[in-house]
Amino acid sequence: MTQTDLINVQHLSKHFKDHSALKDLSFSIKAGEIFGFLGPSGAGKTTTIKILTGQLKQTTGSASVLGVPIEKINEAIYEQIGIVTHNSGLYDKLSVYKNLEIFAKLLGINKSRIDEILKRVGLFEDRNKAAGKLSQGMRQRLVLARAVLHKPKVLFLDEPASGLDPSTQIEIHRLIIELKNNGTAIFLTTHNMEEADKLCDHLALLNDGKIVETGTPRELRLNHNKKKRYKILLKNNEEVTLSQSMETTQKINWWMTSNELVTIHSCEPTLETVFLEVTGRKLI
Ligand SMILES: Nc1ncnc2c1ncn2[C@@H]1O[C@H](COP(=O)(O)OP(=O)(O)O)[C@@H](O)[C@H]1O
Ligand SMILES: [Mg+2]
Numbered sequence: 538m539t540q541t542d543l544i545n546v547q548h549l550s551k552h553f554k555d556h557s558a559l560k561d562l563s564f565s566i567k568a569g570e571i572f573g574f575l576g577p578s579g580a581g582k583t584t585t586i587k588i589l590t591g592q593l594k595q596t597t598g599s600a601s602v603l604g605v606p607i608e609k610i611n612e613a614i615y616e617q618i619g620i621v622t623h624n625s626g627l628y629d630k631l632s633v634y635k636n637l638e639i640f641a642k643l644l645g646i647n648k649s650r651i652d653e654i655l656k657r658v659g660l661f662e663d664r665n666k667a668a669g670k671l672s673q674g675m676r677q678r679l680v681l682a683r684a685v686l687h688k689p690k691v692l693f694l695d696e697p698a699s700g701l702d703p704s705t706q707i708e709i710h711r712l713i714i715e716l717k718n719n720g721t722a723i724f725l726t727t728h729n730m731e732e733a734d735k736l737c738d739h740l741a742l743l744n745d746g747k748i749v750e751t752g753t754p755r756e757l758r759l760n761h762n763k764k765k766r767y768k769i770l771l772k773n774n775e776e777v778t779l780s781q782s783m784e785t786t787q788k789i790n791w792w793m794t795s796n797e798l799v800t801i802h803s804c805e806p807t808l809e810t811v812f813l814e815v816t817g818r819k820l821i
Contacts, residue, residue: 541567543691543722544589549598551584551746558584560747561598566722566739568690571713574726575733575808576743577820582726583622585743586693589724590620602691616644619684621677622695629669633660633679636668637686644687651686658682658712674705681709685716692716694725698732710736728820730808740808744816754808761811766804772797778804 544566551559559581566572574582587593589600591610600607605614627636637651655661658678663671668679677697684692694713698706713736717723727733733740734754742750742757750757765781771792779785792798812820 543568544572544600544602544724546589546600547598549585549588549600550596551581551588551593552596558746559588559595560745562748564739564741564748564751566691566724568720568722569717570738571717571723571725571736573733573737573740574724574743575728575730575737575740575812575820576726577728577818579745580728580743581746582728582743583695586620586622586695586724586726590618590693616687617690619687619689619692620695621680621684621693621697625680625684627668627676627679627683630667632665633668633671634664636679637683640683640686646687654682654686659708674701677701677709678705681712685712685721688719688721690721692721692723694723696727696729697725699727699729706732730812730820734808742812742815744812744818749815750811757808757811758805761806761814768802768804769798770800772799 542565546562546564549559549562550557562585564572574585576582584593588595589602589607591607595607602610603614603617628639631639633655634651637654638648640646641648641651652661655664658681660675660678660682663675668676671679681697697713698709701709710732713723713725725736737754740752740754740757741748752760766778767781767785767789768776768778769789769792770776779788789798789801806814809820812818
């Protein structure tokens with residue numbers, strides 16, 4: 538573990554009775570880094586977050602958050618971390634503002650921060666509405682606002698934009714990037730390859746409780762770009778996709794010299810294709 542690792546995980550495993558849910562996970566996350574866990578439903582993403590936030594005990598292995606071993610996680614650590622999960626309970630009968638105020642009081646946060654974060658997530662106008670009356674997208678923004686109210690050094694996000702409309706997704710992504718730029722270490726789980734590609738500095742592909750591949754999104758895409766292909770648009774409006782070969786090179790050469798070629802793009806695999814190649818299964 539280096540000085541700058543805010544999350545460090547070594548050989549972590551979890552068994553539920555005879556079911557092995559997590560198998561020998563190791564990774565670390567630094568300040569200002571978004572680390573993504575990309576995997577389908579049941580891969581073990583939520584279990585990992587539960588263990589790292591002290592809600593569930595690992596079977597073997599070790600981990601630390603902000604230098605504190607997870608067995609010793611207590612209230613003091615919660616003052617420095619934020620968690621967004623799907624059971625992040627809001628008080629439905631209380632207003633948007635009150636939901637944040639309770640939390641602010643608990644953590645000794647100045648009330649001016651409540652207005653600031655409400656404006657940032659676009660809920661200031663709705664501050665007096667009961668949380669139970671919010672749309673799903675507004676609810677998720679409130680959960681996120683509450684998780685970052687105290688400017689945590691470490692943030693755990695369990696599928697934060699899942700099931701939301703595209704404009705709310707974009708808003709949430711913007712906020713996540715802003716937090717990263719302010720130095721927060723972010724552990725994000727997702728089954729959405731576009732989200733992983735767009736947000737994450739480093740990714741681990743998680744399948745059946747096991748990390749099967751790690752790297753930056755670009756590294757993962759390029760390392761699995763064995764069958765190089767090119768998409769070509771010709772002057773006569775014909776669009777062709779060709780695999781790399783001597784014949785393709787000759788064809789491209791000919792189209793270029795005869796001024797027939799309008800556009801040419803290399804076709805990189807998506808993270809979905811990478812996942813399929815490594816695991817033999819889809820991300821959903
Ligand atoms: N409390 C539990 N008891 C027994 N099995 C569980 C429990 N929680 C999760 N699991 C199992 O562990 C595996 C991983 O679950 P989970 O971490 O929720 O996956 P994900 O969040 O990636 O969809 C699944 O097979 C799930 O059924
Ligand atoms: Mg989950």
